[in-house]
Amino acid sequence: GAVVSQHPSRVICKSGTSVKIECRSLDFQATTMFWYRQFPKQSLMLMATSNEGSKATYEQGVEKDKFLINHASLTLSTLTVTSAHPEDSSFYICSKITPGSMGYTFGSGTRLTVV
């Protein structure tokens, strides 16, 4: 099946620093990828749609200057949390559409802790 590799799985950073999360499609090219945020025991909330070669589309209420998305190639999308604060601590998950199935394949997620 389709494979999405997300890295790192866990990261702890100091308040005020930036953290980059990578999401890589290992099999099929992915011109579009999605980034979600999930707080403990809550649902996944779509943050933005990452489009290869163009600007990301952010959902309402998501600060695009804080959550920088880059989709520079057909297999890699990155999410950079800039000037992280403790309230940014969360679980971040990327996904792509699985070709031919109208389903999604998800990365394994990144647990971000800002101290």
Next chain:
Amino acid sequence: AQTVTQSQPEMSVQEAETVTLSCTYDTSENNYYLFWYKQPPSRQMILVIRQEAYKQQNATENRFSVNFQKAAKSFSLKISDSQLGDTAMYFCAFMSNDYKLSFGAGTTVTVRA
């Protein structure tokens, strides 16, 4: 944005028995896709079952089946012969024509030995 409602925060079921999770949604679209995803403690999202709105026949995948009622905008999941490995959080999700997924709040299922 589409609204997906899961009204059961938690469900508990005895091993080998059946449990049904409810899901309703709100949309003005006629063609769409519905999903149930499983998120075990590892937090990896796993597709359980998918339903195309244009299909009247309910989808089944081994021990998992759905009851899709399009007019009522209802999409429940039945887990038969529950196994310990079914313990997880289950999310109902709606995919609209722009390929965005909207998730329900989730239902935590605990299978008791």
